[in-house]
Amino acid sequence: MAEVDYHPMWESLGMDVEAHDGLLAAVGQMFQDSFLVQENRPASTDYLDSVVANIHSGRIQEMLDQKEAGTATKIVGSFCLYVPEEVIMAARGISVGLCSGADWATDKVEKHIPHNTCPLIKSFNGFKLGRVCPYIESSDLVVGENTCDGKKKAYEFFGTQKPMHIMDVPNVKTDTALASYREQVRLLAQRVEQETGVKITEEGLRAAIRLVNEKRRALQRLSATRAADPAPISGLDCLLTVQAAFMDDPVRLTAAINAMADECERRVRDGVGVAPKGTKRVLYTGTPMPVPFWKLFTLIEQAGAVVVGEECCTGSRYYKDLVDESGETVDEMLDRIAERYYDINCAIFTPNEGRMKDVIGMAKNLHADGIVDCSLQFCTLYDMESFTMRKAAEEAGIPYMHISTDYSNEDTGQLTTRIQAFIEMI
Numbered sequence: 365m366a367e368v369d370y371h372p373m374w375e376s377l378g379m380d381v382e383a384h385d386g387l388l389a390a391v392g393q394m395f396q397d398s399f400l401v402q403e404n405r406p407a408s409t410d411y412l413d414s415v416v417a418n419i420h421s422g423r424i425q426e427m428l429d430q431k432e433a434g435t436a437t438k439i440v441g442s443f444c445l446y447v448p449e450e451v452i453m454a455a456r457g458i459s460v461g462l463c464s465g466a467d468w469a470t471d472k473v474e475k476h477i478p479h480n481t482c483p484l485i486k487s488f489n490g491f492k493l494g495r496v497c498p499y500i501e502s503s504d505l506v507v508g509e510n511t512c513d514g515k516k517k518a519y520e521f522f523g524t525q526k527p528m529h530i531m532d533v534p535n536v537k538t539d540t541a542l543a544s545y546r547e548q549v550r551l552l553a554q555r556v557e558q559e560t561g562v563k564i565t566e567e568g569l570r571a572a573i574r575l576v577n578e579k580r581r582a583l584q585r586l587s588a589t590r591a592a593d594p595a596p597i598s599g600l601d602c603l604l605t606v607q608a609a610f611m612d613d614p615v616r617l618t619a620a621i622n623a624m625a626d627e628c629e630r631r632v633r634d635g636v637g638v639a640p641k642g643t644k645r646v647l648y649t650g651t652p653m654p655v656p657f658w659k660l661f662t663l664i665e666q667a668g669a670v671v672v673g674e675e676c677c678t679g680s681r682y683y684k685d686l687v688d689e690s691g692e693t694v695d696e697m698l699d700r701i702a703e704r705y706y707d708i709n710c711a712i713f714t715p716n717e718g719r720m721k722d723v724i725g726m727a728k729n730l731h732a733d734g735i736v737d738c739s740l741q742f743c744t745l746y747d748m749e750s751f752t753m754r755k756a757a758e759e760a761g762i763p764y765m766h767i768s769t770d771y772s773n774e775d776t777g778q779l780t781t782r783i784q785a786f787i788e789m790i
């Protein structure tokens with residue numbers, strides 16, 4: 365089949381196509397060095413390879429075609445798990461994640477945002493200022509959220525670049541805070557209705573809740589197989605399933621993840637692993653890992669361990685809880701959505717003991733030998749919480765290691781040494 369040239373599409377989105385070619389080449393190389401060198405991958409991970417091959421090309425064209433054909437209304441981007449995708453889908457919008465995991469146009473970014481800001485925040489601003497992200501460029505609306513200080517202040521600048529709606533997310537878990545978050549979910553629904561011109565109906569919202577729950581069920585199935593020794597699939601591939609869940613078509617993704625879960629269940633029955641039985645098992649917790657930030661998982665797995673779970677927004681927080689499907693009216697369904705999302709245990713909440721319980725529970729259920737907790741540099745929230753996390757791990761008798769890193773490769777040598785020492789010790 366003749367290869368499609370996507371340059372006209374990228375140009376039509378106003379992108380810097382030359383710089384973007386450079387970014388795609390770099391991401392392709394990273395994918396090769398991290399994923400394609402793995403041995404004994406389940407055959408069904410070829411889906412993940414196709415996601416990466418199409419991530420800035422075929423998938424973008426597909427979304428634009430759906431809009432053109434009227435099967436989708438608008439593309440709505442967001443940066444955080446507290447933005448419920450069901451609400452966007454109920455108005456036939458396409459929900460996409462905009463977090464990015466590579467340094468870009470840093471000189472331009474630092475004209476608007478301090479140097480010592482978390483790399484995730486600098487990255488999405490750099491992708492915008494450098495015009496290299498087709499998800500940002502094709503988004504008709506971007507939903508931000510008042511979560512960490514860095515993001516909420518950075519949105520003041522990002523809002524000068526794209527039309528935005530900001531959700532106010534509470535930082536304590538009380539009845540009053542839940543009531544205010546419910547209201548925020550309603551305000552999001554109103555804004556999505558205005559933007560798309562589509563009234564959110566019971567039928568539309570119910571279908572969206574079921575669709576996203578199906579996606580979560582598939583990810584739960586896959587995750588459960590990782591309790592086995594040998595682990596049937598690598599942490600890198602599982603990380604990519606959740607990264608893909610923020611970008612790919614939900615029906616296609618759900619079918620592909622179910623196929624991966626089928627294959628991994630067979631592998632568990634047959635004692636087939638991605639690494640030999642007895643390989644040291646690591647549970648990851650910490651800040652999110654957006655595409656193409658695969659550095660840490662690559663270092664852990666290339667050092668001879670296997671990551672068996674991820675307690676983070678690009679991991680279990682995304683799929684572990686379903687939205688209760690019993691709501692009948694739109695209001696009831698919005699409330700059930702709000703309750704499900706409000707239960708996410710992010711470090712923006714204080715106190716955040718639920719996260720410690722989640723991590724220790726996952727470490728036990730997945731038979732992890734150790735916990736690696738990572739905060740992106742200058743992320744005060746996750747850095748501060750690492751002390752509570754260390755204490756919880758010590759009390760549970762599980763070896764623990766904290767890492768602070770960024771998107772560069774400057775610390776690769778030092779991290780490799782620390783990770784190898786940790787794996788030998790556990």
Ligand code: SF4
Nearest residue numbers: 443444445511677710
């Ligand atoms: S870590 Fe917290 S603020 Fe960041 S995406 Fe997750 S829920 Fe949102």
Ligand code: SF4
Nearest residue numbers: 482484512514651743
């Ligand atoms: S990693 Fe931390 S500082 Fe960065 S966006 Fe997430 S919560 Fe904010």
